[in-house]
Amino acid sequence: MSSPSPIASIGGxxxxxxxxxxxxxxxxxxxxxFDKSLELVVGHLEVTFLALGLALIVALPLGLYLGHRGxxxxxxxxxxxxxxxxxxxAVIALVATLIGVGMxxxxxxxxxxxxxPIIVNAYVGVRQVDPAVVxxxxxxxMGELNVIRKVELPLAVPTVMGxxxxxxxxxxxxxxxxxxxxxxxxxxxxxxxNVYGENGLxxxxxxxxxxxxxxxxxxxxxxxxxxxxxxKLKTA
Amino acid sequence: MPTGEPASSQRSQTxxxxxxxxxxxxxxxxxxxxxxxxxxxxxxxxxxxVLVGPSGCGKTTAMRMVNRTxxxxxxxxxxxGSSVRDREPARLRREIGYVIQQIGLxxxxxxxxxxxxVPQLLGWKRDRIARRAAELLDLIGLDPELGDxxxxxxxxxxxxRVGVARALAxxxxxxxxxxxxxxxxxxxxxxLQNEFLRLQAEIRKTVLFVTHDIDEAIKMGDRIAVMxxxxxxxxxxTPAELLMAPATEFVEDFVGADRALKRLAxxxxxxxxxxxxxxxxxxxxxxxxxxxxxxxxxxxxxxxLVDAERRPLGWLSERDLEGEIVPGRADSPLGPVLELDxxxxxxxxxxxxxxxxxxxxxxxxxxxxxVLSVEIISEFLKSPEARTDEHPAVxxxxx
Amino acid sequence: xxxxxxxxAAGQVGEGFFHERSSESLPCQAKAGEVFCWDWARENIDRxxxxxxxxxxxxxxxxxxxxxxAFALALFAHRTRWLQPPLLAATxxxxxxxxxxxxxLLLPLTGFGRDTAIIVLAAYTLQIIYRxxxxxxxxxPASVKxxxxxxxYTPRQILWRVELPLAIPEIIAGLRVAVVSTIAIATLAVLISAGGLGxxxxxxxxxxxxxxxxxxxxxxxxxxxxxxxxxxxxxxLATPWRRAALR
Numbered sequence: 001m002s003s004p005s006p007i008a009s010i011g012g013x014x015x016x017x018x019x020x021x022x023x024x025x026x027x028x029x030x031x032x033x034f035d036k037s038l039e040l041v042v043g044h045l046e047v048t049f050l051a052l053g054l055a056l057i058v059a060l061p062l063g064l065y066l067g068h069r070g071x072x073x074x075x076x077x078x079x080x081x082x083x084x085x086x087x088x089x090a091v092i093a094l095v096a097t098l099i100g101v102g103m104x105x106x107x108x109x110x111x112x113x114x115x116x117p118i119i120v121n122a123y124v125g126v127r128q129v130d131p132a133v134v135x136x137x138x139x140x141x142m143g144e145l146n147v148i149r150k151v152e153l154p155l156a157v158p159t160v161m162g163x164x165x166x167x168x169x170x171x172x173x174x175x176x177x178x179x180x181x182x183x184x185x186x187x188x189x190x191x192x193x194n195v196y197g198e199n200g201l202x203x204x205x206x207x208x209x210x211x212x213x214x215x216x217x218x219x220x221x222x223x224x225x226x227x228x229x230x231x232k233l234k235t236a
Numbered sequence: 237m238p239t240g241e242p243a244s245s246q247r248s249q250t251x252x253x254x255x256x257x258x259x260x261x262x263x264x265x266x267x268x269x270x271x272x273x274x275x276x277x278x279x280x281x282x283x284x285x286v287l288v289g290p291s292g293c294g295k296t297t298a299m300r301m302v303n304r305t306x307x308x309x310x311x312x313x314x315x316x317g318s319s320v321r322d323r324e325p326a327r328l329r330r331e332i333g334y335v336i337q338q339i340g341l342x343x344x345x346x347x348x349x350x351x352x353x354v355p356q357l358l359g360w361k362r363d364r365i366a367r368r369a370a371e372l373l374d375l376i377g378l379d380p381e382l383g384d385x386x387x388x389x390x391x392x393x394x395x396x397r398v399g400v401a402r403a404l405a406x407x408x409x410x411x412x413x414x415x416x417x418x419x420x421x422x423x424x425x426x427x428l429q430n431e432f433l434r435l436q437a438e439i440r441k442t443v444l445f446v447t448h449d450i451d452e453a454i455k456m457g458d459r460i461a462v463m464x465x466x467x468x469x470x471x472x473x474t475p476a477e478l479l480m481a482p483a484t485e486f487v488e489d490f491v492g493a494d495r496a497l498k499r500l501a502x503x504x505x506x507x508x509x510x511x512x513x514x515x516x517x518x519x520x521x522x523x524x525x526x527x528x529x530x531x532x533x534x535x536x537x538x539x540x541l542v543d544a545e546r547r548p549l550g551w552l553s554e555r556d557l558e559g560e561i562v563p564g565r566a567d568s569p570l571g572p573v574l575e576l577d578x579x580x581x582x583x584x585x586x587x588x589x590x591x592x593x594x595x596x597x598x599x600x601x602x603x604x605x606x607v608l609s610v611e612i613i614s615e616f617l618k619s620p621e622a623r624t625d626e627h628p629a630v631x632x633x634x635x
Numbered sequence: 636x637x638x639x640x641x642x643x644a645a646g647q648v649g650e651g652f653f654h655e656r657s658s659e660s661l662p663c664q665a666k667a668g669e670v671f672c673w674d675w676a677r678e679n680i681d682r683x684x685x686x687x688x689x690x691x692x693x694x695x696x697x698x699x700x701x702x703x704x705a706f707a708l709a710l711f712a713h714r715t716r717w718l719q720p721p722l723l724a725a726t727x728x729x730x731x732x733x734x735x736x737x738x739x740l741l742l743p744l745t746g747f748g749r750d751t752a753i754i755v756l757a758a759y760t761l762q763i764i765y766r767x768x769x770x771x772x773x774x775x776p777a778s779v780k781x782x783x784x785x786x787x788y789t790p791r792q793i794l795w796r797v798e799l800p801l802a803i804p805e806i807i808a809g810l811r812v813a814v815v816s817t818i819a820i821a822t823l824a825v826l827i828s829a830g831g832l833g834x835x836x837x838x839x840x841x842x843x844x845x846x847x848x849x850x851x852x853x854x855x856x857x858x859x860x861x862x863x864x865x866x867x868x869x870x871x872l873a874t875p876w877r878r879a880a881l882r
Contacts, residue, residue, distance in 0.1 A: 093836045187735070191826075205739035209733070216727075305781075338778035339782070343776075
């Protein structure tokens with residue numbers, strides 16, 4: 001395995017992203033280039049958002065509700081712990097070999113992986129709200145719905161968003177190997193070295209890393225926007 | 237200006253050192269005025285010196301300069317005649333007992349290990365530490381088996397006592413106590429105060445005691461330093477002097493308008509002239525008693541029934557005297573019974589609470605010694621004798 | 636969106652794999668509808684031995700290195716407060732970058748093989764261990780530290796005899812998460828030829844078949860569970876005072 005100097009590699013990778021090149025592996029056929037890169041980035045984002053959305057719809061209300069009622073701690077925490085132990089490679093592999101390929105099969109499974117962090121953090125986020133504050137709100141005459149909306153949720157935002165960010169990380173990471181199950185994401189560059197070459201490999205890795213960081217950054221910003229000023233001062 | 241005696245004995249025989257503040261100053265960066273401004277104070281060995289004052293006056297800062305948990309900016313603090321600045325802080329602190337309001341017991345160590353913490357730092361042998369811990373548990377009145385428990389298993393009052401025991405473990409030269417009983421409920425606080433005073437009577441350590449409560453200061457202190465912002469001492473005197481002759485308006489305000497009542501905490505029932513009630517024995521002829529009652533110079537118009545040893549049994553009413561002889565049982569119950577040794581303030585409280593006009597006072601064997609009433613107390617407070625009376629500062633009345 | 640070529644490739648992989656096998660080890664999945672072949676599992680269980688050991692090796696080394704580094708960083712940041720936000724951010728970046736991508740980013744530098752895997756996995760654990768250690772240390776009550784200082788403990792003694800013992804529950808909590816996550820992610824090590832149980836899921840450039848995948852996944856999950864329980868017991872053993880409080 002020849003290892004060109006790191007700088008040359010990065011240079012080659014950047015080139016790959018922007019301009020399609022002749023790959024000596026596929027006998028002169030052009031690979032890579034901006035269009036292809038963009039296509040894969042979009043594909044990656046597509047499956048990520050789809051899965052994240054599904055996970056949010058299922059896990060967020062459930063986790064918040066359980067936390068509000070104080071029930072199902074074992075369930076929520078158990079799922080959280082179990083979720084961490086599931087190997088992503090096996091999940092994708094099973095989808096591909098048992099269920100079927102394509103976005104329709106992969107996205108729900110990715111969503112499943114994201115459910116664990118969201119549900120446990122939603123539960124914990126609501127539970128860790130100071131019971132004295134909730135008492136005070138009820139005492140003031142706030143109905144249950146208002147208590148949830150105006151007191152519990154705002155105070156739970158940091159922890160809940162932490163769970164969302166965790167889910168995003170695991171979904172983006174697993175989406176990277178989704179090509180094994182027929183979904184076109186940036187993992188394509190990485191897993192098909194024989195098609196895209198060394199440059200493609202590095203390009204894929206760089207793009208995935210950047211995408212993950214940008215998504216994380218965006219979610220962090222969203223968290224800041226959603227966090228009330230009072231809380232921001234406290235957790236500074 | 238602070239008043240005080242020059243440090244006569246640097247070290248008392250029981251292993252305590254004097255403490256001397258010499259123009260000690262503490263400046264914090266960013267503040268214009270120093271937190272403690274040229275404090276000069278002498279604490280003789282074996283005394284309890286209370287630093288009292290409003291929040292932020294610098295009393296805690298001053299106390300902490302002694303063990304350098306607050307570093308001295310200018311001036312000096314001497315312990316046993318030598319400057320604290322000459323010692324390495326950690327080593328210095330191992331010789332000074334330190335008790336804080338929130339106690340700060342190590343949650344992850346047993347009670348015995350907590351108490352033995354400083355001895356362990358000093359390198360004592362294991363069995364010596366164990367013996368000392370057991371000794372101290374006994375001294376503070378805790379069951380020795382509590383030594384194996386953890387702090388979370390003890391009540392607040394018990395924890396506070398362990399805090400004091402921990403500070404005493406290595407037999408320090410000086411004790412620093414920062415509102416040590418502040419976090420306890422009033423009932424237990426009083427008990428802890430009394431216990432500490434009893435302890436101090438035995439071990440006679442030099443204690444620097446910080447509090448914001450003037451009543452606690454008067455109760456605990458041999459000498460009290462009333463401070464205001466900047467750690468400036470408005471008056472440094474014995475509790476009696478403070479109450480009778482406040483040096484400035486600040487001290488007067490701080491001590492409170494009820495100075496006279498506060499003085500009652502310094503007196504015992506024995507210090508006052510008690511009234512006498514006609515004594516009645518069982519089987520005595522009523523006529524004799526009735527004659528006595530009608531006679532001149534009767535201070536208490538009710539006869540007190542006593543037994544053969546002159547112990548009070550009850551108060552006799554008119555109806556009791558209707559018969560030929562004095563009955564064996566009195567109509568009215570005895571009500572509150574006081575002892576000569578009781579603190580006057582507590583005696584007054586008992587009287588008021590018992591809604592009794594008169595209370596029998598006995599000696600420590602239970603024999604009648606006289607009768608106390610609220611009137612006697614108020615007369616005494618108004619008298620000129622009360623104003624100029626000097627009470628010995630060293631004798632501390634306690635339960 | 637899906638290119639026919641890739642679809643075909645996915646389908647081909649399964650079939651091609653089967654066709655290359657000799658008849659005696661022909662997995663039952665050739666028959667349609669079978670999810671798990673017990674016979675095959677029973678016969679071939681030993682082939683999981685070596686990969687499991689490899690997997691364990693990678694995990695233990697990664698967590699050890701990650702812990703030592705993160706712990707040291709936390710002790711450092713505990714003293715020098717201004718370091719805390721930048722360190723949190725730095726370890727956060729290492730956590731956010733998907734391990735797969737990270738493997739290949741390091742490729743030009745460290746090449747294929749176990750070392751790359753260990754570096755990446757260790758980097759992944761840094762944030763959780765660092766953050767939990769700092770949290771644990773910060774949760775020590777101020778009054779306890781004040782008392783210790785006033786009694787004559789040196790700063791070093793306070794750290795090792797008071798703060799760290801009290802921070803153990805948080806530190807071990809972080810370690811548990813780190814270990815469980817690393818056990819799962821280490822399956823990806825196969826992608827850079829570092830071995831491990833991933834080889835039974837995606838060996839030599841092709842996906843294997845459901846039974847093999849399921850067994851590998853089961854071993855991973857059981858391993859994670861076992862370690863989690865061991866660490867939990869360790870934490871209980873190391874903190875007798877917490878058990879006493881609950882009594």
